[in-house]
Amino acid sequence: MTTLQYLLNMCSRNVCSKFPLCECVLLAFVIVFSTFPLSFIFTARDVKYRCFIPECENITETTYNPEWLKDFVPFQHELPSSCYRYALSNDGTCSRHNTVLNETIRCDKFIFQREEITIVHDFGIFCEDNLWKLTIIGTLSGIGEIVCFSYAGFISDRYGRGKLIILSVSMSSMISIVRSFSTNYTMYAFLEFFDTVFCAAMFGASLVLVMELVSPKQRDIANLLICFFYTIGQWIVGVTAWLSPSWRMMIRVLHIPGLMILLLFFAIPETRTLVFLTYKRNRAKEIVPEEEGLNEMKDTGTITKDQVEEVELQGFWDVMKEKVLLLRAIRCSLLWIGSNFLYYGLTLYSVTISEDIYVNFVLSVAIDIPAILTYYYGSQKFRRRWTMLVAFMTTGVCCLCVGFIEEELYWTRLLIFLLGKCGAAVVFTLIFVFTTELFPTSSRHSILSLCSMIGKIGSLLAPQLPLLARMNHAAPLMIFGIIAVTAGILSLFFPETVDTKLPETIEEAVNMGNISVDNNKIKI
Template identity: 45%
Template structure:
């Protein structure tokens, strides 16, 4: 009955007006921001590079990645040059372009040596460049970044529900956005790989709460019959956020600049203190009917609706679960219907998560048009 009372009062205060539009736009912005945690697929992606050949090239930054003569100096595998090996030279010293040593006759193809200078296929800067994460023995450092990101999200999920229920959805939303913004900007100034890895973990440990808090606030603000459409809008804006990540990576010459472009707007969350009210249903679950009535009065006022005092007084009816029904987690899993729904939803969520993140991560690997492929995914 309690939930019906809230829907009835919300309907009288205005189903959809200026108030709902303002709050929902703020929640869409928060959802958009939450998708920026996927930035690691660009900042820590594996890239193509090969050995710099000083005998035949002026500078690593002015050289072509795969010139016609390269096969005489670098071993190839699957039509791609080796990343960290080149053929040895019969000359004891290495000369520059224009010297007679730039000749295949001086190359010993039965000898390979490891190089310490590289030519990159593309000019954008990733952590591979800045932190010298090259060659097969260092690839684990790139892989572990994704692992830390997912681990941070798992840590976030472990406390999201408790913080949301105790301190409120609005508090969780604002804190998660602010902390993620600050950590994301600090990550752009990382002096070394280990600092970057720590900030990556902390970023998702905070930002992983943002989508959940925005989603719950939106669903509790909307009438039950409008929640499907609201959920659809939030899902679409999250996907659009990942497109913005790709655009920022495309037009940014460096991963540091990309992170600053993405995370600086996160300070807009400070305005949410005044722009977003606390969840009406959460206030009622805490028996805070006084504050709940203020929220309803604000909704009616902004929507230019008149609401009778008797309608507001309906909020005095405590909302929540039926006292005769399950009241705790273990009581809930003993309920057959709730348990089956929990298992079904968990399985569906896991499948969708693997599919979505798998396609997203794979979209930036093994393609010369990685940004276009990322947008399509």
Template identity: 35%
Template sequence: MPKSEDDIDLDGVLNEIGQFGRFQIRQYALMIIPIIFNAFFTLSYVFTAGNLEYRCHVPGCDDALTSYHPEWLNYSVPFKNGMPAQCERFQVISNTSLQDFYCDSEAFDRSTTIECIDFVYSNDEVTIVKDFNINCPKNDWKLTLVGTVNNIGQFVALPIAGYLSDRFGRRLVLLLSVAASAIFGLIRSYATSYEMFIIMEFLDPAIGSTMYTTAFILALELVGPNMRVSGNNVISCAFSFGEATLGLLAMFFRNWRTLLKILYIPGLVSLPLLWMTSESVRWLLSKGDREKAFSILKKAAKMNGKSLSPSAVEGFYPTSEKDSSSEELENTNFFYLLADAFRNPGLLLRVANCSFCWLTNVLVYYGLSLNSVTLAGDKYLNFILVSLIELPGFLIMQLILDRVGRRKMLCCTMLLCGLFCLLAEFIPTENTWLSLIMFLVSKMAITISFGTLYIYTVEIFPTNLRQSLLSLCSMFGRIGSMIAPQTPLLAKVWSPLPMVLFGGMGITSGLAILQFPETLNIQLPNTVQEAMSMNSDDRNNKDQFS
């Protein structure tokens, strides 16, 4: 009789064909492409909607502008904290002296200020601030709204994309997400108004936000248990490399329209290459399609220089007759499976805890990334450093995660990140280097936590609902990324508030993690019963939650 997914020891088969051979390397090489694109597409708004340094345009004086900070500026514009005011200037007393572009203290009434109409920018950088006249603090909400709208698109799309991926396959959803995201990104580069830009900023992630999770699962489901950490680190390092590359490209292409074209055109060009991606064997088995799954594993074994044992071949051997269990598996309604799974109180609590952990990780991770451009110094260099600091974090994961376990690692890194975020508020503002170091250490800790969380979420949920539940948890995480762009506004209420928020949530989530089971060196669960039997006291008792 043909075997269903539950009867097939897929992890044992992966051990036979090689846990990370040439076939898996090829799959990972393909998956790195959408992962880098996801870094580009997710964080491009940091630079396209970045604020600029500007001041009032002074009629007459600035008509013969020779520098951003001419000598007469002290007479014409009020200064705040040593910087020229952005949105107001002194009233001109007489236009006589201005006709010859001669400006002095006698030309301005320094007791009267008026609101600016035009502006002068400190350099040739062009963002939507300049093109769409989003100037002055009263319009800052329009800039922070861009990042929030981007993440609202992800929030709306992730559960739908998770359903489509679990229903129609990871490979199809990956191709559609890359193509659609690239198209909307390119349209955004031609936006003629702020409203058009915002709409495209929503549609881009609304269609393409599942790019990361789909590529991650397509890669990780084809490696054995002993190589999951290494496989996760390959994907995570690719994302960090994409972030740093984004900062580097933004440094050289300082017009937001040009930058978007540079970032999104490769998405369309890569589609023929991504067509070569292999479908998830675990997903094919969950749908009862043993023939395609067996074909992929035979191809993998041949590419890795291995061979399948007779027992493994027998498990996948197709017959002309379709057994009732396979037919039932194919015809099972997805929503029935999901509703049945949520009748399990333990699984429901696990999803809730996992969702809060995702919310915290995403909020702190993106909050630190976004706030890096507000640190003292070059914003491009700061962004690149904050991106590259993730790489030592992945190295630490590689060295110790398989030794200490997922739960301890996740708990400790969340607690450390929360602690460093709180301690950062006690550093004197003039000590910029120490502030940067604390900032980088916090980012490294949350990076380790986030990387561990991806592995953990894949390991604690069953195959037939894995991407849907991962997308559900990630959807709640997007609440954090929606809040993250607004954290600079929180600082106007109370300057330490953003870091206190990051620290408090990090510590709370770190303690909540202790309710999860340990999943070190276990096989991926195929059913809800198997997933819920993973507990720290007795992993082998698979009947206790039946």
């Protein structure tokens, strides 16, 4: 039975029986929606602007870089200064002979390179001494994700993946719509933080849910589809930003559809093991019938009372008391730090490769498609660990190379950069499913959230790279390269998980690698 056939069968179980694609489309929508917090890349980005010269131009009839501008504004790297202009002599006429080249004054009005409106325009965040207000938005978003991961795993493992998804999408939609009406910077930053406090939970919950619903042989295909929809979501963010005249309109277009999920509260499926842990045993068969594809019932189609009680007794702290699993969680966390730093850092850095930030972002996202296919082929051919090693190393080498290539060789830099971004995307695609395969059911999402939470150290650091790039344009790429090579070596210290049964108990998790699937039969 293929993944698509299984998902279609799954969709016919409950209130969506008349609409067999409902659950599938709903989960795809959640995956796409989970990418929308990346919109801060466009709403809180720095933009190019320069001083308005009232003696020489009309603010409604001018351009960003006219030929005469060099006589009135200092230039650096062939770009006009953002906040300073040359002082003029007392008569104040527009003449190059009246400029005082050894004296500059700060501007209070500006001419922008593009017509789009960001928070820079609306909240007056101008000049380098205010640049931190833009970069801190990405950091606040990362902190919000850390807060989210602190509770998401507990709610998911305790009350169900579906309930967490509904909570996450609905709250994120409402907060984001309110954020689009922000009247000042503080309000915007506050709501950006609380958006990610809720929004960050939906991707992990959806991934764990799907991984638990499909059989071991189907997990790679399922993860491939999940990551494909995640890429589509990022593409939608980039195109929406490109077409939207202002950041407010972009946020509304992206998040208003999220409110529709409240109408589909009962359409989110749930895995049978969690149904047993959450509901009475005599109701479990009604909610989730025995079907092929539920990995925990592959052979017998049933779960015994003893098995349920054993899983119930094994909580998060029981898992952490097991030395093998504790060390595994620590190594996973370190990989997550490297993966997040590389993936989000390279995504943020992509908008600086050339002048057109939208083309840069869309190309950077488009490279995720071959990355997803590479992940699938690599996992099938070379297994998880070696695929991760090669992907990390590829990213590291490419980043180190781009750091030494002259900026004039634009296409060479872009191609090598995209190859490195492809490697980072392979790792990002792989690490989610890899983590879910390493830990038992009762604590699976909790540990995934823990690793993600620690990994957000990388996400917190990534938005600060534009500040480092101002001092040395190649420095961020050097850091990317070193971290990638180090993480690649670390990836070898894990058991292989391809085609293994998801562990239900601590004992099965400790023995991970000894339980495999061959010809749809579980072998121990």
